[in-house]
Amino acid sequence: MNMSIALPVMVNNTALSSSPNASTERPPTDSQDNWNETLNESKAVAAVYDWSPEIQGIILSSLNYGSFLAPIPSSYMAEVFGTRYLSGTCMFITSVLALFTPLAADTGVTVLIVLRVIQGIVQVVLLTSQYSIWARWAPPQERRSVLGCFIIFFVGGYLCQTMGWPYVFYIFGGIGCVCSFLWFAVIYDDPVNHPFISTREKEYIVCSLAQEGSPPGWSLPIKAMIKSLPLWSILIFYFSDYWYFFVQTSYLPTFITSVFQANIR
Numbered sequence: 539m540n541m542s543i544a545l546p547v548m549v550n551n552t553a554l555s556s557s558p559n560a561s562t563e564r565p566p567t568d569s570q571d572n573w574n575e576t577l578n579e580s581k582a583v584a585a586v587y588d589w590s591p592e593i594q595g596i597i598l599s600s601l602n603y604g605s606f607l608a609p610i611p612s613s614y615m616a617e618v619f620g621t622r623y624l625s626g627t628c629m630f631i632t633s634v635l636a637l638f639t640p641l642a643a644d645t646g647v648t649v650l651i652v653l654r655v656i657q658g659i660v661q662v663v664l665l666t667s668q669y670s671i672w673a674r675w676a677p678p679q680e681r682r683s684v685l686g687c688f689i690i691f692f693v694g695g696y697l698c699q700t701m702g703w704p705y706v707f708y709i710f711g712g713i714g715c716v717c718s719f720l721w722f723a724v725i726y727d728d729p730v731n732h733p734f735i736s737t738r739e740k741e742y743i744v745c746s747l748a749q750e751g752s753p754p755g756w757s758l759p760i761k762a763m764i765k766s767l768p769l770w771s772i773l774i775f776y777f778s779d780y781w782y783f784f785v786q787t788s789y790l791p792t793f794i795t796s797v798f799q800a801n802i803r
Contacts, residue, residue, distance in 0.1 A: 540636060540710055541601075541654070542788045543694035544703040545594060546795035548643065550586045585644065591796075593647055598788045600651045601658035608662035616667040625671070626721040628664035632657050633714025640704035674728040675743060695791075 589597070616624050635657045642650040697706050726732040729743045763769055 539787055540639070540694070540706050541598060543791050544698055544706045545598065546791055547698045547703050548587055549589045549594065587643065587647075589647065594792065597647070597651060597654065598792070600654040601661070601788075602784065603655045604659035605662045608659045609666045612663040612666040613670065615663070616670040620727050621667050621670040622722070622725050622727050624667050625664055626718050626725070628660045628667070629721060630715060630718035632660045632664065633711045633718060635660070636707045636711030636714060639707045639711075671725070671727070674747065 612624075635653055639650070639653065642653045694706050697703075697709065724734070729735060729740045732740070
């Protein structure tokens with residue numbers, strides 16, 4: 539989401555207005571003047587680029603280019619190397635790549651796209667490998683779906699206008715690096731080996747998970763999975779939900795600024 543909120547001020551006014559999907563109706567004069575003032579302020583504190591709407595779309599979507607293949611080995615890698623180390627390492631790598639995003643943008647759009655492809659693969663491995671921790675830590679009655687916070691949408695526009703769009707990547711990338719070190723300090727693969735939780739909590743988690751039984755080794759029932767209609771419904775629902783969520787979070791700031799000429803702050 540760093541790129542989503544920063545991209546509208548990373549490109550100049552010409553690139554924004556050339557969008558083929560932009561409305562032909564011009565916004566009110568006051569709104570247009572405010573938007574031009576925002577762009578001028580952004581140019582004063584950070585570089586802007588002449589990226590066409592097509593290039594902007596590739597930059598935003600490049601994060602998902604490796605998302606179809608990355609989940610396949612991630613669970614296996616989590617079991618081999620340990621979820622704690624795999625997730626923490628992926629969190630650190632994607633945070634460091636966020637710190638290098640402004641440099642990649644200055645180097646060239648190809649370098650930026652390659653960086654985001656690698657970052658997307660690492661983020662998918664991070665996301666899918668965490669299910670191994672949920673399976674060992676979360677009792678069945680306490681498992682809930684978790685929705686990421688939208689803090690960057692609240693402060694990202696302000697950072698772009700006051701400090702410059704590179705600081706969106708510097709600040710949140712730095713926070714990610716700090717969180718990765720905290721991850722290695724406080725997260726363990728299972729509650730049995732965790733040195734900080736109480737004995738009562740440890741017994742509660744272990745007893746709750748023991749009622750589910752143990753997985754039947756490494757065997758994977760491929761034929762049964764292919765014939766399972768509930769599994770296919772889950773896959774279709776997850777794909778549709780993720781596609782909607784990605785499009786909304788990635789393209790909404792660009793749509794608002796290019797079509798409505800709204801101030802991102």
